Amino acid sequence: MVLVVRDNGVGIPDLVLDQVFDPFFTTKGPDRGTGLGLATVYSIVRVHGGEVTVESEVGFGTEFRVSLPIEPDSAIIAPASTAGVALAGVRGRVLVVDDEEPVARIAQRALTAAGMEVTVALDGHTAVSHCRDEIFDVILLDLNMPRPDGGETLVRLRAAAPRTPVIIVSGRLGAIEIAEAAGVEFLAKPYVYTDLVARVNALIEAHTLA
Numbered sequence: 001m002v003l004v005v006r007d008n009g010v011g012i013p014d015l016v017l018d019q020v021f022d023p024f025f026t027t028k029g030p031d032r033g034t035g036l037g038l039a040t041v042y043s044i045v046r047v048h049g050g051e052v053t054v055e056s057e058v059g060f061g062t063e064f065r066v067s068l069p070i071e072p073d074s075a076i077i078a079p080a081s082t083a084g085v086a087l088a089g090v091r092g093r094v095l096v097v098d099d100e101e102p103v104a105r106i107a108q109r110a111l112t113a114a115g116m117e118v119t120v121a122l123d124g125h126t127a128v129s130h131c132r133d134e135i136f137d138v139i140l141l142d143l144n145m146p147r148p149d150g151g152e153t154l155v156r157l158r159a160a161a162p163r164t165p166v167i168i169v170s171g172r173l174g175a176i177e178i179a180e181a182a183g184v185e186f187l188a189k190p191y192v193y194t195d196l197v198a199r200v201n202a203l204i205e206a207h208t209l210a
Contacts, residue, residue, distance in 0.1 A: 001067070001068045001069075001070050002065060002066065002067050002068075003065070003066040003068070004063060004064070004065050004066075005063070005064045005066075006061060006062070006063040006064075007061045007062055007063075008060065008061040009061050009062065010058065010059065011056045011057050011058040011059055011060055011061055011062055012054070012056040012058070012062055013058055014058075017054065017056055020038050020054060021038050021039055021041075021042040021052070021054075022039065025039075039171070039189075039190045040100075040103060040171075040189065040190045041066075042190065043189075043190035043191065043192065044102075044103075044106055044190075045066055045068065046192075048068060048069075049068070049069045050066060050067050050068035050069065051066075051067045052064065052065070052066050052067075053065045053067075091115050091116060091117075091204075092116050092117070092136075092137035092138060092200070092204040093116070093117045093118075093119070093134070093135065093136045093137050093138075094111050094116050094117070094118045094119070094136060094137065094138050094139070094140065094200060095118075095119050095120075095121060095127060095130055095131065095134075095136045095138070095139045095140065096108055096111075096118060096119070096120045096121070096140045097120075097121045097124070097127040097139065097140060097141045097142060097145075097150075097153065097157075098120075098122070098140070098141075098142040098145070098169070099122050099123060099142065099144075099145040099146060100142070101120075101122055103142075104120045104122065105120065106193070107140065107169075107193070107196060108120050110193040110196060110197060111196070111197060111200060114197045114200075114201070116200065119134070119136070123145065123146070123148075124145060124147075124148035124149070124150075124152065124153030124156065125148065127139075127141075127153060127157060128153065128156045128157060128160050131157055131160040131161040131164070132160050135161075135164075136161065136164050137164070137165070137203075137204045137207060138164070138165050138166075138167065138200050138203050138204060138207075139157060139161070139164055139165070139166045139167070140166075140167050140169050140196075140200070141153060141154060141157065141166055141167070141168050141169065142168075142169055142170055142189075143168060143170040143172045143175050143178065144170060144171070144172045150168070150170065150172075151178060154166065154168070154178075154182060154184070158182075165184070165185065165203045165206075165207055166182075166184040166185065167184065167185040167186070167187055167199060167200070167203065168182075168184055168185070168186050168187070169186075169187045169189060169191070169196075170186075170188070170189055171188060171189035171190065175188075176188070185199065185203065187199055
């Protein structure tokens with residue numbers, strides 16, 4: 001299956017065309033972009049066995065082409081290496097907190113394929129409410145969210161579920177320092193979903209043995 005997205009805008013200069021999928025690369029001004037949009041797209045497509053290519057001509061526009069393998073729905077939920085992680089027998093309940101629903105849902109599918117029960121919260125208020133009503137083994141938290149932002153949400157989550165391990169999952173500059181200061185785990189976006197599953201597995205195992 002091939003998805004083509006084309007515009008007739010100003011185009012992308014050859015000098016930077018090879019960098020458009022690099023994390024944090026952006027030609028926008030301050031506070032106008034993180035440089036993670038196309039990097040996230042690239043990571044998601046690659047995890048599903050596909051490819052992304054770009055062609056552009058200055059003054060005429062840009063074309064992105066996403067190629068994905070056609071497989072039964074049951075085979076698309078996670079790559080074979082992710083399924084292999086599930087054979088380790090680790091089970092647990094995970095709360096995914098991310099205001100970007102497509103990113104959250106793909107993380108949910110990868111973790112579910114690895115044998116975990118996953119709940120998604122698209123904002124901080126909903127996440128805190130879930131933690132007050134339910135018990136989770138791991139919380140995945142994106143920092144770059146609207147109010148309450150990720151930092152404020154983290155404080156509320158720690159108050160509602162002080163014993164639950166948290167992984168800050170973010171591409172925001174300075175996120176690793178925030179995670180270290182809070183004493184929680186950190187996983188940089190964009191990430192490979194097998195790495196996500198492995199990190200969650202390790203935390204669940206460590207928390208179970210503690």
